[in-house]
Amino acid sequence: MEALLHQIFAGLASGSIYASIGLALVMIYRSTHHLNFAQGEMATFSTFIAWWLIEGGWPYWGVFVFTVAVSFAGGVLLQRLVLRPLEKAPVLTNVIVFIGLLVIFNALSGWLFDYTIKAFRSPFPRDAFYASRFLSAHEVGAMVVMLCVLAALYLFFRFSSLGLAMRAAAQNPESARLVGIRVSWMLAIGWGLAAAIGAVAGMMVAPIVFLDPGMMAGILLYGFASALLGGIDNPWGAVVGGLIVGVLENLLGAYIIGTELKLTVALLLIVAILTLKPDGLFGRTTVSRV
């Protein structure tokens, strides 16, 4: 029983990381209907920046804030320079560009910071009072950080004018322009937010899986599975989906298929959702009268 509980809690901890990567994917999907394959590698690159600064002697939380800000700016810049010219391009063009970005960011991480596996510091002391038999201090801390990110996003989209403008631009770009919203900039801010969320996820997962340029490859797949399970255009679905995927993966890995085949769970889940229930668990159904 205790082993089972342990597996479930560990699943929730990794699930919160998957949830945030899923959330970053949803953020871009909602406004552009594209899945950003480079999301994971962008997060890894951000994490390397953080690692480099920490090695340089900066205080952890200063690095954290700085990395999130730099990632946000990088995401905005990427949309402005690379993706804006493609706004009217066909899907395939975008897919190729995303794959290109994936390769570029992966190579950039390896070239600048080399391919050796690095330990990444956790800001949460090992013997903190919130550490327990079931969850390490870092796991608890990572979950709390992810919850804070979620709460901040919720408040931003629900109550701020900019958040409202972004939702409007995602739903009905033409009407959004007619009320004066600069739709293209809203997409850029969406990219910035996605990159920032990815950076947080990267910094939270690196102490667990260790930092190397391929760190996010598997996690991105779990992120895809989370986003799809929750309904690809539903941010809260992505979060619930992430937690479910985390727990499922852990339990199946521990009791049924073994750790080597864990990643297969994500792939199977993706295929199963796409064929059986493409809208996911919480896909949007909009009621409309005309």
Next chain:
Amino acid sequence: MPRLLEVRGLEAFYGSTQALFGLDFGLAIGAITALLGANGAGKTTTLRAISQMVTVSGSIVFDGEELVGKPTETVARRGIAHVPEGRGTFVALTVEENLRLGAITRRDLPAVAADMQRMYERFPRLGVRRHQQAGTLSGGEQQMLAIARALMLRPRLLLLDEPSFGLAPRIVAEIFQIMRQINREDRVSMLLVEQNAQSALDISHEAYLLETGRTVRSGPSKDIRLDEKVRRTYLGM
């Protein structure tokens, strides 16, 4: 009479298909102007051209400023609110969020809140449904929401694309009544596109008749109403 909007030699294109062939017209400050014509005459395209939603050439001067070549959002920010064909409602957002979006470019927040209150007084049914998803509103309510959203911009010019489309006559009469009231009390100039020539001529001060992307008649609405061709083709008399 001073002109709020002056259109000269306006041509519009959808890809390589030309839809307007050198339109000339002007809008008087504070007036309601109607654009009449059959399906495909270019009425909707004219509104889309003003909002820079189609490729255009020629000249559109609004309050001394050239609009051709500016992005759609800039046209809106200059004070031209456009209620598009199909109403352009943000269906997944609430009524209140739709109204907030109408005023999203404004910085005078206390005045925005006051305007929102005025909209609920003018359109009581929107007040009742303010927290409801806009997509669940009836057609007439959605049209009222579209007009209210446009007014939240505090526009100097309101472009209305077939506000009567698909609505029951009683609702149409109510909406036209409100439009007249807005024009008189808030001094919002309007450019109205209508299939329903009778109502459009009743409410408007001036009218233009469009045929295949050109203006063929223009003048005060009371004169246009007496025009033989208009009577025969559009009023069925």
